[in-house]
Amino acid sequence: MTTPDRQSPAPDTSAPESRDRIYRSPAGIVGGVLLLGLVLWLGIDALVSGHGRTPWLALAALILLIPLIMAFTLRPAVYANEERLRIRNPFRVIVLPWSSVASLRSGYSNEVITTSGAKFQIWAVPVSLRARKKAARRQSRAAAEAAQAGKKGRSGSSAAASDAPIRAQSDKIMHDLRELADLHQKSERAQGEPTVRWAYEVMGPAAAGAVVLAILLAVG
Template structure:
């Protein structure tokens, strides 16, 4: 007797892979703090101001709050095996891997399409300070390897207790990854590009959508502010 097998119609499709999401923690923290300050000052002027002050405060809030949120809280990069979706302050770009020709890291991280278009990855900012620290770690690791010592340790060797000879221990502040965090993220994206660029499910057209939900209120606030200032 052969075992029963479920019919194709009864088999549920395999779930789609979840996106990996990259965001800047410092931008999120800075955005929240800035929004708290802006709202505190704005609502204080709105409810306690006199004359035209409440109207100016209202126009300023309508203008500033969407822009602050757009440039700090909004940016994110969503990655799966089929496409790269970039949510920048004012645009959302969806790029199938088959349309990506490369990823560049300089003073900013960018994705370049086969048509020659370039899109900055706002959610993956470059930290020159972190890059320099990682380069110093890499140089120290190479020097340790050339001397035949254990990377990140000082002294001639390690005792069974784990402490370095001569009372020296770990270089706690000097150990760590030899690549900055954002450079490691870009390496991961390049690996995904190399692995998936030729796959059938990773083909398609590039789409770009403007963030009207950000631009519309900011524009309305700017117009209201101009009207108030010019008619005062």
């Protein structure tokens, strides 16, 4: 007499989601913290020591300004992994599987172009023309030093260092994102359609503050 074989549970073949690479603007974060501190200091002072309509105007201004400052300075971020590119802009969150990314373009701003032709700006990676010029000068200097070393018959660190191009920080980030796109665009896990979600958690409070402030100013 034979006993039926027990069916072993099917192995979980689903691969875990890869860890995100996160890109943000340090200058934007520092500027946002400083600007928030200034607005809170002025607003709280007006709330405490103001008279008449001043406290109400200060409260409405705080409700309007705080979400906007956070949206344009602290909120922007880029999350990239092997499956998709997620862009958190001031008022939208754009999720782009790598299969939907046609190109990543750098000019006066950094942008991603989808296969359908849609274009989205990447707020978290601002372009610095000054940093680009500085990187270009360093690249020219390194190339000149490598050429001089070659004439003198020397090889080593100077020549090796010139092999890697010197880029501004934002251009390095865009280069990393292009490499991820090229590497994973045809991956089965990177297929799908783009999704765009409006950031109502930012727009709602800002709109409420704007309405209250407009009413108070209109009433006089």
